[in-house]
Amino acid sequence: MDSCVKIINEWDIVAARQLGRNVARDLGFGTVDQARITTAISELARNIYLYAEQGEVCIEKTESGGKIGLVIISEDQGPGISDLRKVMEDGFSTSGGLGxxxxGVKRLVDEFHIESNPGEGTLIKAIKWLR
Amino acid sequence: MGFRDVMYEKYKEILESYMKDQDEKALYLSQKFSRKSIEYKISPEEIISLHRTALAEMGAESLGSVMPSFDILLEVMMSYGLAYREHQSLRTIQQELKSEIEVAANMQQTLLGTQIPDVDCLEIGALSVPARQMSGDYYHFVQDEQGAVSVAIADVIGKGIPAALCMSMIKYSMDSLPEGRQEPSLVLESLNRVVEQNVDPTMFITMFYGMYDTNSHVFHYASAGHEPGFFYNHEIEDFEEIYARGLLLGIDKKTKYRQYEKKVEVGDIILLMSDGVTECRTKDGFVEVDTLKEYIKKYIHLGAQEIVNKVYKELEYLQDFQLRDDFTLIIIKRIK
Structure with a gap:
């Protein structure tokens, strides 16, 4: 199974969600967590679609200390984010109706890592552990 | 049984009972349930999942075809759930900010604290109430060994925290003035230089500085665009404006201030205030200066502090207990 989806147009967001949902279901996540995972994927894929020229979302399985988790990796070669602190602030994006x-993504998952360099792009890694 | 299982059982119980009888009691229990779920931070999408699971377990077979619709509902509620959690965390931040401001306001009170001088011939009353937590008004008394009582009253245009920060600077500049008796006009000139150099050009300060000579009973004063005070003449039982011209602090560093003087007789009263007093707004517009004078006349037989307190109470009532600007009122009454 191909575990990455290139995000070029809006329908690729749906493909990324579908991929995430399939993996989440196979790993045994419940409906609410499936919805959380797909919402997180949606947000990340939408950011690529809206702000970066190209990028992809990959879904992987991970294991650590007997726990099983789902990893969402979102990588793009877009403009990058110059003020990470600001975009990670509550109310910054929601106030403008940007979702x-x-x-929000950080709240939906258990672990969240972000790296971004202006002019180079953004790499986000989010993990949801199976409870 | 875990907490979530308990909640689930409870929900199922309510649902089952309502499906059977549709009575108000079950609805009331649902309301209680929703309060409890908020208390335990259960998000909207979890409630929907709870509902779906309960329905499936109750084996309502006729519902079979409707079940997938809950996927849509759950998905739609996801963003509401996120918004809800964001709201929760913003509320925590707001609480933190609020308590931080409270600490700052207490610090400001200590910082700007001043002792009302105790002089035989004078009775002095003063009250300063901020519109928000922090005040942009400032008043200060100084008493020197030769028997002069000096009073400063200042108002930063604007209110809240920026005004308060600015006010603290005035306080420090006042403290760093040379010891000993200072002519009001010179005090204003030296503060003007400090403000002009240190304060944002969009921020202005008005100030009135007066010095009451307790030997000659002459009140010397100068004003930097401050709200004019009133002088109550005991003999003719009427008010006159304490007139003084002068530019606001911080506009031009070369500003010179003119000094005025007024002889004060026994029973006469000097009233100083910030524009929060004269610009009291009610539903019907500004409070008229005459209204203010009426209040003062009504309580003129009382002690200075009591007059101040009563006038504040009246104006507070007039404004429906909502101060729109910082309020400061000072009364100096010659009693012998």
């Missing part, structure tokens, strides 16, 4: 934003 849950990165703080």
């Amino acid at each position: 849950a934003g990165l703080p």
